[in-house]
Amino acid sequence: MKERYFSTFQLFLLALFAALIVVAKIALHLPLQLSGHSGIFWMAIIIVAARVVPKRGAASLVGLTSGIMAAFLGLGDLGGLNTLLSYTMAGIGADLGLLLLRDPENYACAMLAGMFGHLCKFIVKWIFGMAAGAPVGFVVLGLAKALVGYIVFGALGGLLGALTLAALRKAGFFTYLLEKK
């Protein structure tokens, strides 16, 4: 029988990370009037997910799953399709970043992967905003300012993810995962 790409345990972990992203988006709010500030939480979760399940496509799958959940919960300001695509693209972007950078435990690599993911999300929102002519927050605030916000918070999210991974390694989580395999 052909071996599955993701094991059931890995899929279970990825689904939990996806749920965590949606919960973070709903529950965690920073008192900042800056575009993309929520990226600090969810890029961190995506980076952690990409290391906990070290396979290509893990971050994309987390993005897609969280996008489906978020779309059904009515999150986002431009409708379900925008939400689904922007969450998915954040995961795909992080995956592409890690394809190049490889090591999510390296702080610089994690920050850049976070930037990639968050930039991809920004691009989806930007294209939707242009196509729909809708009042997207970052169009009102000024695109350059919003773009800087997305990049900075993506990088901070990546850094937070790398710090979390370092803490998990210290706690012996990866040894536990190897045993679970």
Add this chain to the structure above:
Amino acid sequence: MSTTRRIIIAIVIIAAVVGAILVIHSSRRGGYLYRAGTSGDKEFTEGCVPFLSGGELLANFCQKNTTGLAKAGFKDKAENKLQEGWLLRDVLLKYIKEEQLSPDTMVVVSSSSRGKKAGLTWKDISNEKNKIILALSRQGSLKLVSTMKDLDTREKWVQDIDRIEILKK
């Protein structure tokens, strides 16, 4: 390939993507690149603006309705750029008689895409010194500009106007 080289490549890719976004956006929104690549007079081409009174649609203000209206303008303080268009007073009087307007009649000019609006009294609008103008933007839309106190900065102006309404008491 070393990690340092990978990081440099990633930074270059991010910089290129950011640059591309800014160039495309600038071109679309009439920024420096757009202005450098285009020339000629600005025109009101971005559709018509609904003109309502007490919730009822009176007319749609379009490019063709601007014929016969005298142009007015001023140079703004911040960028010393000419803001030129038609006085809101003249546009209102095109669709409604002056007798129907009292000094405290409120006119609301709004933009749903920008999430902005400005409420003005007829007393202010009719005062030519206030220069309350529906000025043309590079994108072919209208923006409410003025030299009146409390409406004399870009933050307070209403860009991409898509509704003008006279509020009835």
